[in-house]
Amino acid sequence: MLKLTRVQQFQRAVQAIFGLIIINFLFLVLSPTYRQIGNFQTIFAQATVLGIMASGSTIVLISGGLDLSVGSLLTLTSVLVGTFLLWEYPVWLCVLLGLFIATGWGLVNGLIVIGTGIPPFIVTLGMMMVLRGFAEIVAAGKDMSSFPRSFRLLGSGYTIPVLIMALVYSFTTLFLSRTKMGFYAYAIGGNPEVARLAGIRVNRLRLLYYALGGFMAGLAAVVLTARLNFANSTFGQGMELNAIAAAVIGGTSLSGGVGGALRTIVGVLIMTCLSAGLSHLGIGSSWQRVAIGIIIILAVWFDTLQRRRVLQ
Amino acid sequence: MNDTLVEMRGIVKKFPGVVALDHVNFDLKRGEVHVLLGENGAGKSTLIKVLSGAYVADEGEIFIEGQPVHIVSPEVALSRGLRFIYQEPSLVFDLDVARNIFLGIEPAQGGLLKPFLLYQMAEELLRKMQIDLDPRKMVRHLSVTEQKMVEIARALATQARAIVLDEPTDVLESYARERLFTIIRNLKQEGVGFVYISHRYAEVYEIGDRVTILRDGKNVGTFNIKEISFETMIEKMVGKTLEKKHVSLPQPQEKEALRLEGVSRGKVLKNITIAVKKGEIVSITGLMGSGKTELAETIFGVYPKTGGSIYIEGERKEIQNPAQAIRWGIVFLPEDRKTEGLILDQTVRDNYGLPNASRLSRLGFVRFQSMNQEIERFIKGLQIKTPHRYTLAGQLSGGNQQKLVLAKWLGMNPKVFLLDEPTRGIDVLGRREIYRLITELASKGTAVLLFTSDYSEALEISHRILVMRRGEICQEFLRGEATEDLILKAAIGEVKCTSS
Numbered sequence: 001m002l003k004l005t006r007v008q009q010f011q012r013a014v015q016a017i018f019g020l021i022i023i024n025f026l027f028l029v030l031s032p033t034y035r036q037i038g039n040f041q042t043i044f045a046q047a048t049v050l051g052i053m054a055s056g057s058t059i060v061l062i063s064g065g066l067d068l069s070v071g072s073l074l075t076l077t078s079v080l081v082g083t084f085l086l087w088e089y090p091v092w093l094c095v096l097l098g099l100f101i102a103t104g105w106g107l108v109n110g111l112i113v114i115g116t117g118i119p120p121f122i123v124t125l126g127m128m129m130v131l132r133g134f135a136e137i138v139a140a141g142k143d144m145s146s147f148p149r150s151f152r153l154l155g156s157g158y159t160i161p162v163l164i165m166a167l168v169y170s171f172t173t174l175f176l177s178r179t180k181m182g183f184y185a186y187a188i189g190g191n192p193e194v195a196r197l198a199g200i201r202v203n204r205l206r207l208l209y210y211a212l213g214g215f216m217a218g219l220a221a222v223v224l225t226a227r228l229n230f231a232n233s234t235f236g237q238g239m240e241l242n243a244i245a246a247a248v249i250g251g252t253s254l255s256g257g258v259g260g261a262l263r264t265i266v267g268v269l270i271m272t273c274l275s276a277g278l279s280h281l282g283i284g285s286s287w288q289r290v291a292i293g294i295i296i297i298l299a300v301w302f303d304t305l306q307r308r309r310v311l312q
Numbered sequence: 313m314n315d316t317l318v319e320m321r322g323i324v325k326k327f328p329g330v331v332a333l334d335h336v337n338f339d340l341k342r343g344e345v346h347v348l349l350g351e352n353g354a355g356k357s358t359l360i361k362v363l364s365g366a367y368v369a370d371e372g373e374i375f376i377e378g379q380p381v382h383i384v385s386p387e388v389a390l391s392r393g394l395r396f397i398y399q400e401p402s403l404v405f406d407l408d409v410a411r412n413i414f415l416g417i418e419p420a421q422g423g424l425l426k427p428f429l430l431y432q433m434a435e436e437l438l439r440k441m442q443i444d445l446d447p448r449k450m451v452r453h454l455s456v457t458e459q460k461m462v463e464i465a466r467a468l469a470t471q472a473r474a475i476v477l478d479e480p481t482d483v484l485e486s487y488a489r490e491r492l493f494t495i496i497r498n499l500k501q502e503g504v505g506f507v508y509i510s511h512r513y514a515e516v517y518e519i520g521d522r523v524t525i526l527r528d529g530k531n532v533g534t535f536n537i538k539e540i541s542f543e544t545m546i547e548k549m550v551g552k553t554l555e556k557k558h559v560s561l562p563q564p565q566e567k568e569a570l571r572l573e574g575v576s577r578g579k580v581l582k583n584i585t586i587a588v589k590k591g592e593i594v595s596i597t598g599l600m601g602s603g604k605t606e607l608a609e610t611i612f613g614v615y616p617k618t619g620g621s622i623y624i625e626g627e628r629k630e631i632q633n634p635a636q637a638i639r640w641g642i643v644f645l646p647e648d649r650k651t652e653g654l655i656l657d658q659t660v661r662d663n664y665g666l667p668n669a670s671r672l673s674r675l676g677f678v679r680f681q682s683m684n685q686e687i688e689r690f691i692k693g694l695q696i697k698t699p700h701r702y703t704l705a706g707q708l709s710g711g712n713q714q715k716l717v718l719a720k721w722l723g724m725n726p727k728v729f730l731l732d733e734p735t736r737g738i739d740v741l742g743r744r745e746i747y748r749l750i751t752e753l754a755s756k757g758t759a760v761l762l763f764t765s766d767y768s769e770a771l772e773i774s775h776r777i778l779v780m781r782r783g784e785i786c787q788e789f790l791r792g793e794a795t796e797d798l799i800l801k802a803a804i805g806e807v808k809c810t811s812s
Contacts, residue, residue, distance in 0.1 A: 180676050183665060186662065187666050194651075194654060
């Protein structure tokens with residue numbers, strides 16, 4: 001009985017890892033180019049941006065929230081940082097300002113959700129359009145590029161971005177599994193009324209989780225902009241859905257209360273490996289999208305089946 | 313013409329470890345109200361579930377209008393004209409009265425509804441039943457009583473011959489009961505039979521023709537109402553004379569734990585003044601809507617007070633939210649443990665951690681090892697039956713879930729423990745355990761406020777009983793002074809409020 005309950009808890013994580021191994025095994029067998037070491041470096045580098053953003057989405061989802069605007073927030077941060085850089089502000093200031101604005105916007109989303117009681121889906125759907133609009137206004141249809149070298153360093157190669165992602169995941173994992181505020185995220189996502197009656201300051205904490213989600217989107221924007229050495233108002237579209245999908249594939253529940261950062265990284269790797277592998281096999285991005293869509297549905301289906309079984 | 317609508321003979325129903333029904337006989341005649349009386353766990357609801365087809369009896373026969381019937385599913389019961397009205401309304405809240413009454417049997421032609429006819433039929437039916445309701449009103453906007461009436465109307469629209477009412481007045485206020493009783497009396501004239509389930513002795517006389525008393529799964533007698541005295545009825549129900557009810561309670565201490573002075577909240581609470589000593593158990597009782605739950609919520613800061621003051625150990629404290637209440641040592645076991653007390657799909661350990669994580673944290677980091685040790689100690693100490701601390705709370709039985717809610721608050725070492733209906737829906741054994749824990753708590757100096765609608769519970773384990781009505785405290789009884797009858801009289805307003 002003892003073992004069973006422990007297994008139940010980690011069942012989804014184990015499944016996700018298993019899925020990742022199968023996908024990689026298939027591609028390793030099928031594609032000669034997938035085997036090259038350089039490919040894995042590329043995969044990791046590609047995974048960083050999505051990974052950083054998804055770690056924030058994981059926190060928000062666990063606490064029972066949802067933020068659909070982080071993709072647009074990434075775009076806005078990116079063009080803002082780009083603009084600041086072109087104004088020749090010091091690099092550290094540009095990065096700091098970007099992160100500050102992104103965090104602030106996460107907070108604003110939280111304030112609106114909590115203050116008005118409108119479902120987060122609606123609030124952040126609206127905000128997704130608002131932010132993309134702002135991004136277009138800021139960029140004014142122009143592409144920004146040729147950023148200073150010290151800035152490009154943040155995203156170039158794969159060592160620094162992967163290091164940043166490792167730091168982000170260390171933080172998120174520690175936050176969710178060891179700290180009081182992380183512990184409360186699960187409680188609030190599980191049942192906010194029970195949490196409130198247990199003396200937990202539910203609203204304040206939800207603000208914090210939204211702010212963290214915003215911060216991670218900002219950080220992802222910095223890394224992406226630095227890596228591409230380029231910013232305009234078109235990229236980042238649909239990123240929020242990829243981030244949520246990665247979290248869900250990893251085993252974080254859309255209805256809150258269940259999940260973890262390490263599971264999300266598995267989800268991110270599944271998505272990245274899948275699209276990389278399919279590219280290596282010469283399958284275009286449209287079919288890649290089809291495949292990822294199916295994986296998402298399967299992941300949630302597994303989740304539903306297991307919950308039903310446990311609660312019977 | 314056969315006068316017996318329903319006859320149940322020698323019904324036996326066993327569950328693992330318990331005989332819930334032990335050769336029970338029960339019958340219902342045309343045009344009568346037959347009250348089914350018994351304490352919680354006596355077998356009332358099991359008997360009704362056998363009749364409704366929710367359970368299949370292990371032994372025994374059921375006859376409906378003289379014909380033997382095997383009720384193997386709810387459909388069989390429905391097709392034979394039996395209707396069941398439970399405590400929780402089974403209505404569609406976003407449809408209007410007429411739609412609800414004729415749900416599934418709407419007048420239609422070729423798949424198209426005939427709304428005009430629908431409302432006409434509804435109006436006719438309501439007029440016939442002398443129910444004063446607009447058929448176009450949304451059920452959501454009806455009072456609980458009116459919802460019951462819609463359910464009765466629905467039963468009649470579907471040719472009900474017998475209607476089972478499961479504790480209908482548990483959720484009704486006293487003035488509303490009268491309307492319901494009038495409707496029942498009218499329908500009796502038409503030959504409809506009623507099974508009326510209750511644990512309130514007083515209303516048996518108001519509405520019943522016959523009464524059957526169940527105790528520990530056995531029928532201990534069926535009587536004409538006129539031939540049974542109040543005392544005999546209670547004796548039959550409890551199985552012993554009343555004196556034996558006195559459980560020994562620990563002596564309260566001299567020091568005061570909690571004092572409310574003129575506390576009010578909008579229109580629901582008026583000028584409440586109470587003082588509770590350390591180690592004292594005070595029951596607060598009254599009808600639904602009397603303000604007892606509201607009082608508990610106000611003390612705990614769920615909905616803050618609008619007037620008056622609250623003192624903890626003699627010091628005036630401001631309580632605007634639960635977090636503050638907890639800081640001053642007040643904890644609250646809410647009425648609905650499944651939606652307010654526990655997160656069902658999280659583990660026993662994590663549920664325990666909800667209020668305790670803060671205490672067990674250093675520099676923002678939770679010391680999970682200490683948390684594990686504490687919950688293990690409570691699992692042993694309170695005898696919470698769970699396979700493991702990582703079992704999901706939703707997998708425990710009702711009694712054990714409630715013990716877990718107690719445990720999570722006991723970890724906080726409370727000065728004042730507010731308990732709102734702590735034994736609702738919990739079996740007899742679980743109840744006894746919870747009573748034991750409450751008295752233990754008091755003996756350690758915690759002040760206990762027990763908010764309960766179960767008068768026998770109030771009589772059994774409290775030093776004092778306060779009766780509330782319409783947001784006021786009406787009467788106070790010391791231990792040994794009160795009887796269920798006196799409490800009921802105070803609760804329904806036969807006695808004037810002493811404070812008003």
